[in-house]
Amino acid sequence: MAIALSASNWHNYWQQECISVVNSVGKTEEIWQEKGLLGESLEKYIPLCHGLFLEISDSQMYENVVFYSEYKEQNYLDNIVINFVVSGNVKTIHHGVTDYVWETAGKNYIEFWDSRQETEYWTKCDRILKLRVGIEVDTLRAMSEDCLDTLPMELKHLVEGKKMLPCYRQGNNTMAMNHALSQIIKCPYQGCTRNFYLESKALELVSLWLAENTNNIDADVNLSLKKKDIEALNYAKEIINKNLQNPPSLQELSHKICLNEFKLKSGFKQLFGTTVFGYLHQQRMEYAQHLLRQNNLKVTDIAYLCGYSSLPSFSKAFKKYFGISPKGDRILF
Known part of the structure; x- marks a missing residue:
């Protein structure tokens, strides 16, 4: 309520x-x-x-x-x-x-x-x-x-x-x-x-x-994508959001949404302004930041939940994205 x-x-x-x-x-x-x-x-x-x-x-x-x-x-x-x-x-x-x-x-x-x-x-x-x-x-x-x-x-x-x-x-x-x-x-x-x-x-x-x-893709460009393609690409986005820890490969994702890999990659970039991998990386980083600020989980556990097999690789990716280490972000907030 x-x-x-x-x-x-x-x-x-x-x-x-x-x-x-x-x-x-x-x-x-x-x-x-x-x-x-x-x-x-x-x-x-x-x-x-x-x-x-x-x-x-x-x-x-x-x-x-x-x-x-x-x-x-x-x-x-x-x-x-x-x-x-x-x-x-x-x-x-x-x-x-x-x-x-x-x-x-x-x-x-x-x-x-x-x-x-x-x-x-x-x-x-x-x-x-x-x-x-x-x-x-x-x-x-x-x-x-x-x-x-x-x-x-x-x-x-x-x-x-x-x-x-x-x-x-x-x-x-x-x-x-x-x-x-x-x-x-x-x-x-x-x-x-x-x-x-x-x-x-x-x-x-x-x-x-x-x-x-500046020089952003105009919304009219999306007319080159069919309605069913846009629906499939939005479904791909939803699949990524639900599988940050263990995301499907491009081939698997392509099969799930019934689009070939070329249309998946080019259509995703056209519709959302980033690559499939770029979107996955962005969502992982934002989810990691959310966990750092909302929960008492260990940084190692957060790295695992975000799909990283090692803490050093997670820390390096987080610092490159946000300009601060995961531990530093937690202290800041």
Whole structure:
């Protein structure tokens, strides 16, 4: 049984405290802490130079919660915000834009619409950690004035000041994105060094996101895949998710979904933007991170559950993917 909340009664359940600090470049950072019977959360707003800012939200509910929000964005045409999910799973409806979508660890998304209505489903004891990097539209316009046609269509419309239709775009974090996210969250510096470091990492994340979304395969390309092929490929994805410890070979997977190996490999890359092996690796790493943060299993046992026969090979793969060792990730969280 979930507890239903709306924006109007949300604040009845929390005690809120805000701490403001002026950083070394004269900008005001804010830290919002909320605690109550339903859970706790921490929100950080870090303004940077050159039209950039970071937001880090870290929350956990003590009960299953359904939250309905309805509010009007005043500055959605002034800033582009890219959301990166570091941990946790939230099922969300963006009313009028999407059906149910899973905003889960390893995903990123952007969203644009001025009158927003959302319903979010939060699971008891699931830690939701998100990092958002924002860049002012004027800054992006100045940096891309000679290459506007290479921007994703949504950003191109914003930069050109055109009317924006409601939209939502979700993608997968790359290994490089996860590394940069980890570096921001555990930033070791203070003072002006910290500001330079965070600004460089914020720009890095924007660049990495643009690299994945610029010249992206248009949805119309999927028309070259037949409906039955798309269904088969989604079934292949489901089989991989259920068999991370002992996945089928390409030949076995091809046989299970009734597609030849060539169509499996090429269709999977076209539909999901990654190879079959790349997807398997991503899911193994995200599952490993989930186990490290949610359970008291030994790292050796987690390696085995994720399909690795030895701890060294698992540790090497995990560090390469997230930029931190499995033990270090567990200590961090």
